[in-house]
Amino acid sequence: MSVVETNEAAAQVPENWEPKIIAFCCHWCTYTGADLAGLNRMNYPANVRVLRIPCSGRMNPQYVIEALNKGCDGVLVCGCHPGDCHYVTGNYFARRRMMIFKRLLEYEGLEPDRFQVRWISGAEAGKFRDTVMSVVEQVRALGPLNLTREIPYFELPAVPDGEEAFDAVPEEVVPEEVSA
Amino acid sequence: MMKYAYFPGCSANTTGKSFTVSTAYVAEKIGVELVEIPDWNCCGTSAAALTSPELAVALPARSLAIADRELPGLDVVAPCAGCYRSLKTSLAFARESEENRELIKKIINAPYEAKADVLTLLDVLATDEARETIAAKVQRKLRCLKVACYYGCAMVRPADVCECDNVEDPMEMDDLMELIGAEPVDWAFKTECCGAAQQMTIPVQAKPMIERIFQNAVANGADCIVTSCPLCMLNLDMREAEINRARVANGLEPFDIPCYYFTELIGLAFGADPDEVGIDIHFHPAKTLLLQRELDALELEEAENIARAEEARKKAEMAAKIAAKKAEKAAKEKAAKEAAAQAAAQPEEGKEAAE
Amino acid sequence: MSRIGVFLCYCGSNIAGTVDVEAVAEMARSLPEVVYVETNKYTCSDPGQEGVKNAIIEKGIDRVVVGACSPRMHEPTWRKLLADTPVNPYMLEVANLREQCSWVHKDREVATAKAIDLVKMAVAKVARLQPLHSIEIPVHKKALVIGGGIAGMQTALDIADAGFQVTIVERETSLGGKMVMLDKTFPTMDCSACICTPKMSEVGNHPNITVKSYSEVENVSGYIGNFEVTIREKAKFIDYNLCTGCGACETKCPAKVTNAFEQGMSQRTAIYKMFPQAVPAKPVIDAEHCLKLTTGKCGVCSKVCPTGAINYEDEDKLTTETYGAVVFATGYKLIDWKPLYPEYGGGKYEDVITGLQFERLVNASGPTEGHVLRPSDRTEPKSVVIIKCVGSRDPNKGKAYCSRACCMYSAKHAHQYLDKVPDGKCYVFYMDVRTPGKGYDEFYMNTLHDGAQYIRGRVSKIYKEGDKLICKGEDTLTSSQVTVSADMVVLETAMVPADGIDELAAKFTVGRDADSWLVEAHAKLRPVETNTAGIYLAGTCQGPKDIPDSVCQAGAAASKVIGLLNKDALQSNPQISRVNETLCQGDGACVNICPYGAISIVEKQFRENSRKVVRPVAQVNPGLCQGCGACTVTCRAGAMDLLGYTNESIMREVDALCQW
16 A cells, blocks of 8 residues: 555544543542542543553653554643642643643644643542543544654744743643652 | 933822922922923823722823823832822733733724833832932931831822732831931821821821821920821821811810921922922921020930030040059069069079089 | 453442343453353452452462552542462452443443443553552651741651651751740730740650751752652851850840831841840840941950851751651741832831731830830830731732631730720721631620720821821711721731742642632641641641641641651552663653652663663653653653553553444
8 A cells, every 4th residue: 555545544534533542630620520520420432541650750751652663642641730749849840841841742743632641630520521522522623643644734833942942831831830 | 320201190280289289399309300200191080980990990091102202211210109009000000911901002092012110209219329319418416306207008008009018007218217217106197197188088097097097106206297198298287286176175185296398398308498398388396496406406316416525535535544543553563573583583593502 | 371360349239220230241251361250249349359358269360450449539448458378469450330320321321331331441441451560668766847837846846756866957046936936825825935935845855856957958859758858958157066045145236127027117136136045045146237247347256256157158058868758847937018008108107017027016025125115116006906917918019818817816915905905096007807716706706805905997098297197987887988096006917928928838839729728638638738648737838727737637637747757667659660771762752741859861771782871761760750651652762651640550451342
């Protein structure tokens, strides 16, 4: 199969296609929030599978690469709100790592919506549901991720440097004074 | 040489005339050059703010923009406290963000970068250089004059805009008064509102505000109130008679407490005649107290001179007595020594005799 | 080849209502390495658990997957169950089929498909897990209590009565804290000294309690069961073995110093006891003010001392000991209101005093011997204004929180004043009156009957006219301005944490909130523990409290400590970081990232290419590591891994998921 043919195949979204999304959730906040969503019998799309990690600071970028490589269409990383980490500083490190990693993925051509980082506390069941719904919708709109197809060119925002770099990350990843 | 851009304000040639006159007098004496901002306009005061918030920041900004352009490098002095607050508020707004400056530029239709600072006259006179000059120029110390320094509300509030670190108890004017020999009293109403803005609309609430200020000044032993705000001055000076009438009707003692601008008193200390610095045009009689205190000061000086002379005389007396005692002691010691020497010599003689 | 057992739960109809559990079981049977699959109506019930146990033994299972409710619910139950079987308790993975599947999806087909994926993930992960074993951490049966106020003393007594050794470190020269400064205590009005000083001597004489007065914590290392604490005992210049506490030195000392215990309202000597009933009942020399120590001239105290106990060459002493548990009872101080409230004179008026100063004024052993006399001219004030919430509930100037005890002690102050000055007038400016507590509201009502005038509003300015203090304020109930002429004003100021709490808490890695109060592990369920295991909180170091609450919390902290010290050893959490020393470069990136200080770099000897080499490698302290895994990601060499959540097991989970 030639490259062109692959592209054509990718351009056509298969019938009954559902996005596959993997959510890495920290045990103390977001996993608890997801449980709370269950206790409240909230409904959200089944496209997201939650993988429990002890802390968002445990989140290794390799897992994201593995997931995208092996066929996931999107990855969500969730942890406690900055300042609320059960392990004091874990999510501050996660925030920095994920911010840089997200820029790398975007540089490599991945659509920004396919990799998202959100802070959801153990009480924010509603936020968990809304996040899952919006991520599923955004990824659904992008279509299947086929890493062998040619990634369409899109304009990258100018890369800021220094302090400004912190402002460039998505709304949730707002910088705060990191105490560590 | 101290040089500033000068924003006289609307009251400069009307209700605040003595302030203008005395300011000019003092500035000339201590070598502060005040260059009037060409084509300055009304600061807008509270009236503009009620009309539109943009107008309230744009009106002062126009004058400040002219100062930046025509008098580059000079900070702006606004002696009137109301003008100072308007200008300072506008400046703070302009310095807050690029968008704010753009908005102002659009309204005043002129370039404006908010470079010049806005200062009160107190700021200007409280610099080390000015204070040294003032101290050197004082010809007559205003001794025995107990002053309640009244800063008013407009110079210190809002505290973040006015960059005032001691809103309740500022000390610049007190320090200046001390410098010219007057005695500032410690009182509690330095920055209290005098209610000037409400005297027409709600006099029932506003009259007691004036009365309280007089009351506290008198209770803390002040002879007079010294202010730096033309509106406070007008309000206090003009309405003292009215307040007194009401007090007398209620069987209370009337006040006799004149008000002065701090520049007037500095002018007096520099040797000016009261008429020269505008004290003749006050509402409440303001000259008698000054004469009385001048007399008190002279009497005090006389008494001090006598006391000093007496002290010197006593000192000399003591010194003489001490010298006499010392001489006596020395003489006694000498006699004792001689006696001892003789006693030592005698046994030797005896010994020789025995041999 | 591992032998995995999968146990799926119906949870009545909770899971089975939406998920076709039998279909999930059918799929699970086809997974590699799965040797046994069982479904059960209620796996967590006793018969259900029994079934799991039997299956493990019969089928020779060595790893277990449970597909049931959230692991946050029953993971400990399964671990406990496995501890009774040959399977290691950490060879377990729980698939969350209820909270994150059946309860949040309605479509049976979709939910079943997701359940299948979740079980696949769990099987993939469990196949890569390794058995983990807790290690035993020995517990030093000795407790350290920091602070000798009422909370610290109560904690120490409770622990000591249970038979354990306790050391109290007190910064001041005597036990007693703030309580011993108070005159009477609400709502029963028993004399504070009468109930506090017996406790002090009980602590001082207890065979299990060591009191280290005039001492501070210098350094800390270690972890739960094994805190190695260095204590600095400041130079007292007096040999306590010789001193009899006769007090001759105090009567002769010529230096005069402002008395902090009397809130600056009297003077003490440079050689001093904080107050007559101090424990230890022996003086110290205040090196800052002693004439002998500052100028070299004087030495009167050493001449009058009958036992020769004075030693001007004394120096600070450092001692290091190991403690199993630490209790913070560092207490509070009153906020420095002077810079915050210039409108109240900012300290200019001598007769504007704080509540603690008032306590000393009405105290029979205070500077006025219990007569209410105002500080400026020592006359009896005929009208007193009490202002509540000075610094509390005032986010613009002071603190946003309520200091909790002020409503009651201001009522007490009003009552005491009216009691001592029957013809006096007392006005209380308040925002709210909050008197929840046994006998509290009755007490407040009595104060109202005593004649205290409560005015709802704040005071905007206090100024002086003649010898009167004029308080200008607002009465919000009548919407009018009020002016009260007072002889004395009492400010009931906010409680704030004691000085130096930030540095001390940082030494123990105890969390603080924005106002520097120490943070409990859980606001409701773990109120006396901290997030650092083995460190507990008692009294006002955790937040403003009155005496009954402080004593309650002290008892609670003591019971936690006793529970801990009763154990000979602790089981550590084995899900912690592990270093692959072959890969480790010893660059210490992990050391910097660890919030618990659990990682250190040590020199170790290895055999490489049949030669002995010594190189630095990271070492994880299993007592300190909490298992967050931050170090695993930061390691450039990939030498760090988190047991229980290894890189490999997570990667297999991801892989299993991607097959859906």
